[in-house]
Amino acid sequence: MHQIKVSLNNRSYPIIIADDNFEALAKKLVQLRLGTDAVIITNTRVRRLYARELQNALNTLNISAHIFNVPDSEKSKSISEYVKIISKISAMDTKKRLFLIALGGGVVGDLTGFIAATYKRGIPYIQIPTTLLAQVDSAIGGKTALDLPSGKNLIGAFYQPKLVYSNINLIKSLPSRQIRCGLAEVVKYGIIVDTKLFGYIEKNYKKILDLDNSSLGYIINASSLIKAKIVENDERETTGLRTILNFGHTIGHSLETAAGYSNLDHGEAISIGMVCSAEIAHAMGILPADELKRIIKIMKILNLPQEAKKVDIKAVLGAFLRDKKFINGHIRMVLPSRIGHVFVTENIPYNLIKKVIKKRMAPA
Ligand SMILES: NC(=O)c1ccc[n+]([C@@H]2O[C@H](COP(=O)([O-])OP(=O)(O)OC[C@H]3O[C@@H](n4cnc5c(N)ncnc54)[C@H](O)[C@@H]3O)[C@@H](O)[C@H]2O)c1
Ligand SMILES: [Zn+2]
Incomplete structure (x- = not known):
């Protein structure tokens, strides 16, 4: 315990x-x-x-x-x-x-x-x-x-x-789909603040997917600790720290909205959102190629999607632009600079976001 x-x-x-x-x-x-x-x-x-x-x-x-x-x-x-x-x-x-x-x-x-x-x-x-x-x-x-x-x-x-x-x-x-969707949030914690947790999942993913108690205990403990620390330092989302929990969620939410919350679970949508955000960071010269590869690979080994099929790309982009994270004409997103570190930025060219979203989403 x-x-x-x-x-x-x-x-x-x-x-x-x-x-x-x-x-x-x-x-x-x-x-x-x-x-x-x-x-x-x-x-x-x-x-x-x-x-x-x-x-x-x-x-x-x-x-x-x-x-x-x-x-x-x-x-x-x-x-x-x-x-x-x-x-x-x-x-x-x-x-x-x-x-x-x-x-x-x-x-x-x-x-x-x-x-x-x-x-x-x-x-x-x-x-x-x-x-x-x-x-x-x-x-x-x-x-x-x-x-x-x-x-x-x-x-x-x-x-x-x-x-x-x-x-x-x-x-x-x-059901295993629910487990995998929960794991998407655990991967998120790894990318935003915890290199060790990310490495643990890479090494122990089989045991985790087999629901081994000590592996589940490890990831639940590590994740709870991170969430607790963030909440302690930004209980009401006023200092901006809690914003990093939105990593992968801006694009993920747009995808959920466009897909009508039907065929995509939240965890699946944010997996695609995290991959897109990592690709944006890489294209901006912020995230090294090997780190991007690890992020894409971890989704694969956990059987989480890295791209969406049969989506209305216009609807995704529309939802993205309506999102409340679109502030004063700037798009606010959380991007990784390496595994274990993210930052909040408002300086992302919209064309780049569009390009990455189009690449990761196949139309119906
Ligand atoms: N308050 C927050 O900070 C916060 C953060 C993230 C998400 N949310 C909210 O959480 C909700 C999603 O939560 P969720 O993914 O747990 O969904 P959920 O509560 O709908 O549960 C998912 C499914 O699993 C079933 N289920 C639950 N426990 C089970 C068990 N032990 N065995 C078998 N089946 C079980 C449920 O009946 C349901 O069908 C959304 O409404 C979202 O907005 C809140
Ligand atoms: Zn979430």
Whole structure:
């Protein structure tokens, strides 16, 4: 078991990376004195896999636990689902010491966090991330959100959890595509700040893809540490540091938008985005050729895409230009100068971006 502290004064909390069981978690919750009444928010699929076991472990230590379900879809990050769940909570809330548990991937985590942030102006919550993406990224940092029909994450709050409990065993039931998509974010951490993590993936990718516990533990620990440090130094995305987490995401988001969020998963889109960004950096004379090769190769060995097929390139470029990272006529992007180091720049010729995107995307 590893423990990482996210130090944010009175909003500090531990990230526990474990491969134990929910009994150990329940004991930790008793120690933290979060409350005696838990509401577990989860989705249909994760409920079937893990909710009952969690409920039993809590009950054993005299913590009552209600389970509330949301549909298994990004659509659960909606105002209507929010109102449904928050109404149910208020209807059963006769107790004073209520806390929430997000049991699921990033969708459940973002929704639960937002409910916790707003119900009675804020009640405690913990994150039990069950996807690799949620363990290495979304469960850490206190960004909570709902979507609007006009865009993702348009409603939200910064509201830190009291604990992140990342259990390696919980992600074993994920389909391999979900694992690979989570790995794209891990590769991102390697490129932005951690040469050692990048090298570790290059060397141990087979064990990682085989879901070997010690390899998964290593990458989850390294990634959580990076996310925690960035959040500690830029909790509300005001100093610019958190921006480096957007590496690969500007082009990735445009691709997701153009593909209608349908045939491309987020991790796949950002893999292509990272490859494009690396090629832009190389063409600008910033990233050496051998480093670019390593970036392209790591996507290959993890079976992550390096190019997109059947996309409407005009739609990708259109989405790119509409993106909020297009500031005062300048395109802001995060580019690598070597593996383990990126910088934010606004001096990228648009023609170069267009050329690279066209090269990496085949039209329908
Ligand atoms: N708050 C943040 O900082 C932040 C950061 C990145 C992403 N996000 C958000 O996270 C969401 C994406 O998260 P995600 O990729 O975890 O998606 P998700 O929550 O939709 O989960 C992906 C799929 O895996 C299933 N699943 C979850 N755990 C499982 C398990 N253990 N075994 C089998 N199946 C399981 C889910 O039911 C779902 O079908 C997006 O809404 C995104 O906006 C938030
Ligand atoms: Zn991402």
